[in-house]
Amino acid sequence: MAEGILVFIEQRQGQIRKASLEALSEAYRQIGTVGGNVTALIIGKDVKTLAGNLPKYHPHKVLVADSGDFENYSTEGYAAALAEGIKSVSSKYVFAANTNMSKDLIPRVAARLDAPCVTDVTEFEVEGTNLLPKRPQYSGKTYTVFEFNSPLAFMTLRPNVFAIQESSNNVNCPIEDLQVATGDIRAKVTETHAASGSKIELSEASIIVSGGRGIKGPENWPVLQSLCDELGAALGASRAVVDAGWIDHQFQVGQTGKTVSPQLYIACGISGAIQHLAGMNSSKVIVAINNNPEAEIFKHATYGIVGDCLEIVPKLTEEIKKMNSNN
Amino acid sequence: MKIAVCVKAVPDTDAKIAIAGDKKNIDFNGVRIITSPYDEFAIEEALKLKEKHGGETTVFSVGGAEATDVLRDSLARGIDTAVHINDEEFTNLGPLGTAKVLAAALKDGGFDAIFCGQQGVGGDNNQVPAMLAELLNVPQATIIVKLEIDGAKFKAEREIEGAHEFVEGSLPAVFSTQKGLNEPRYPSIKGVMAARRKEIAVKNAEALGVKGQFAADNRKIKVKEMALPKERPVGRKLDGDADAQVKQLLDLLRTEARVI
Numbered sequence: 034m035a036e037g038i039l040v041f042i043e044q045r046q047g048q049i050r051k052a053s054l055e056a057l058s059e060a061y062r063q064i065g066t067v068g069g070n071v072t073a074l075i076i077g078k079d080v081k082t083l084a085g086n087l088p089k090y091h092p093h094k095v096l097v098a099d100s101g102d103f104e105n106y107s108t109e110g111y112a113a114a115l116a117e118g119i120k121s122v123s124s125k126y127v128f129a130a131n132t133n134m135s136k137d138l139i140p141r142v143a144a145r146l147d148a149p150c151v152t153d154v155t156e157f158e159v160e161g162t163n164l165l166p167k168r169p170q171y172s173g174k175t176y177t178v179f180e181f182n183s184p185l186a187f188m189t190l191r192p193n194v195f196a197i198q199e200s201s202n203n204v205n206c207p208i209e210d211l212q213v214a215t216g217d218i219r220a221k222v223t224e225t226h227a228a229s230g231s232k233i234e235l236s237e238a239s240i241i242v243s244g245g246r247g248i249k250g251p252e253n254w255p256v257l258q259s260l261c262d263e264l265g266a267a268l269g270a271s272r273a274v275v276d277a278g279w280i281d282h283q284f285q286v287g288q289t290g291k292t293v294s295p296q297l298y299i300a301c302g303i304s305g306a307i308q309h310l311a312g313m314n315s316s317k318v319i320v321a322i323n324n325n326p327e328a329e330i331f332k333h334a335t336y337g338i339v340g341d342c343l344e345i346v347p348k349l350t351e352e353i354k355k356m357n358s359n360n
Numbered sequence: 361m362k363i364a365v366c367v368k369a370v371p372d373t374d375a376k377i378a379i380a381g382d383k384k385n386i387d388f389n390g391v392r393i394i395t396s397p398y399d400e401f402a403i404e405e406a407l408k409l410k411e412k413h414g415g416e417t418t419v420f421s422v423g424g425a426e427a428t429d430v431l432r433d434s435l436a437r438g439i440d441t442a443v444h445i446n447d448e449e450f451t452n453l454g455p456l457g458t459a460k461v462l463a464a465a466l467k468d469g470g471f472d473a474i475f476c477g478q479q480g481v482g483g484d485n486n487q488v489p490a491m492l493a494e495l496l497n498v499p500q501a502t503i504i505v506k507l508e509i510d511g512a513k514f515k516a517e518r519e520i521e522g523a524h525e526f527v528e529g530s531l532p533a534v535f536s537t538q539k540g541l542n543e544p545r546y547p548s549i550k551g552v553m554a555a556r557r558k559e560i561a562v563k564n565a566e567a568l569g570v571k572g573q574f575a576a577d578n579r580k581i582k583v584k585e586m587a588l589p590k591e592r593p594v595g596r597k598l599d600g601d602a603d604a605q606v607k608q609l610l611d612l613l614r615t616e617a618r619v620i
């Protein structure tokens with residue numbers, strides 16, 4: 034019987050994804066139920082030092098696929114490494130963060146190993162030694178619990194939902210090399226361009242300030258950006274303003290944009306359409322600022338302010354600035 | 361060029377969703393069915409490629425009767441032929457099963473480019489395109505916002521968190537499409553009329569050589585239960601003038617919610 038959980042650790046340019054550490058921490062919390070060991074697998078070029086940061090998240094073993102072949106991401110190269118890692122420990126589950134790299138990689142490897150996959154998991158139910166992943170579907174209007182009938186299954190975990198559990202003591206575990214024959218790589222990344230403007234990545238931000246049509250025009254983004262700067266927040270947007278050309282699509286939150294799950298989501302001049310809610314209704318605290326007391330968003334908000342967001346937001350920024358300078 | 365497009369029939373994004381009696385699926389009664397919005401970018405990209413390089417376009421959909429209108433919608437936009445993959449055995453297949461069935465239907469078609477949406481809205485799996493690429497043993501570029509094809513080579517731009525990356529590779533390949541790739545055209549009236557008269561080929565499990573492969577006991581994944589989300593606790597509206605509201609909000613965020 035297969036046992037244990039292998040966690041794919043995503044790194045880009047020498048940075049480990051925070052969401053991968055969340056997945057690793059969740060594997061540690063679930064391993065008592067599943068049985069066997071937690072293995073962390075990191076793939077890249079010159080990533081041995083990075084791998085050294087992983088033991089404090091309690092894996093039993095770290096596997097490192099370190100090779101020039103992995104300098105740039107390629108689906109086929111990474112798939113070969115991940116499949117090899119899974120075979121070497123014959124794990125029962127594979128965890129990864131639900132990111133755009135995972136969306137490209139994980140289903141490909143699942144198909145290679147003829148195993149099922151559930152993406153964007155937000156919770157686990159337990160039955161004996163089995164994990165039953167639970168996830169929202171249909172814009173968050175339903176939650177679906179899945180069960181597997183397979184010796185191996187893949188799951189990607191929604192970022193910002195599972196807590197990071199990090200040891201402050203020195204923890205050690207074996208760090209082993211994984212040899213990989215990548216075979217033919219027929220498509221690979223040749224360049225990466227950082228997106229302009231976005232300072233903090235939306236899907237991993239713990240605070241998000243989003244603007245909708247209620248902000249009146251693109252000339253008012255600086256009003257929201259100042260609040261973001263004071264809060265260390267990421268900027269988001271509704272589709273209406275993306276479609277209007279006020280801001281790039283990468284900022285869009287919702288069903289056809291990004292799914293986010295921050296601690297705090299501040300919706301400014303956003304009506305609360307179901308497709309917008311789909312992207313943010315798993316946020317811990319939702320604040321709505323809207324001048325229409327009947328706006329749908331108030332039904333989903335933890336705290337609501339009926340008012341003009343162009344008046345409220347600058348005041349909020351001022352108060353937080355005062356708070357920050359007092360600390 | 362031979363170009364394939366895979367489209368999924370999904371509930372309209374603002375449809376009221378109720379859970380069916382067996383709690384394993386949603387209740388499709390009275391729910392309007394549409395082409396999954398991301399698949400519109402896949403259809404459009406196929407049409408643009410054909411306009412540029414010549415060739416033929418074929419659309420595939422795995423589903424029950426509801427898929428017929430969606431296939432007609434693709435034809436109305438200008439896709440040449442449609443294949444409806446329909447069998448009792450394919451009900452609630454899940455992404456891996458769907459990818460296997462699509463692979464069986466596509467494998468001998470000699471397609472140079474295969475377009476999918478990056479995600480079928482509703483189920484939101486993000487799985488079928490990469491699985492299909494693996495099963496067909498071809499390279500892939502997913503979540504793409506730009507595509508250039510030059511002979512048997514492609515260059516695609518894909519969205520990742522906080523950056524865009526460029527993928528270069530060879531055809532045949534599977535692509536999954538993201539908003540931003542193109543502006544999908546609407547079906548013309550002429551197109552709609554012509555689509556009504558076109559025949560849609562239907563293929564079942566037997567025709568695809570997969571009969572019995574997806575019987576209930578062979579399923580590697582099943583829905584155990586669907587439930588409604590937990591209601592969010594009723595929130596509160598803050599009183600007073602703007603200054604009072606702001607002060608109160610900050611107080612609550614700090615002391616009650618403890619998020620700042």
Ligand SMILES: Cc1cc2nc3c(=O)[nH]c(=O)nc-3n(C[C@H](O)[C@H](O)[C@H](O)COP(=O)(O)OP(=O)(O)OC[C@H]3O[C@@H](n4cnc5c(N)ncnc54)[C@H](O)[C@@H]3O)c2cc1C
Binds near residue numbers: 288325373
């Ligand atoms: C297939 C499909 C997919 C979609 N995907 C998405 C998605 O991913 N994300 C998304 O957001 N939408 C999506 N939508 C669109 C969605 O249905 C809404 O149209 C959109 O979210 C509305 O954006 P909005 O709230 O900014 O604009 P509106 O609905 O116009 O709301 C503006 C709000 O601002 C308030 N307001 C006006 N002035 C002020 C002021 N001075 N101060 C404060 N408040 C003010 C108004 O009362 C109103 O509530 C999708 C739609 C479809 C059909």
Ligand SMILES: Nc1ncnc2c1ncn2[C@@H]1O[C@H](COP(=O)(O)O)[C@@H](O)[C@H]1O
Binds near residue numbers: 367455476481
């Ligand atoms: N039943 C289906 N029939 C045809 N194509 C599908 C089907 N399900 C998914 N796809 C394709 O795969 C993409 C991603 O779907 P999913 O993996 O379900 O999110 C869709 O946008 C379609 O292009």
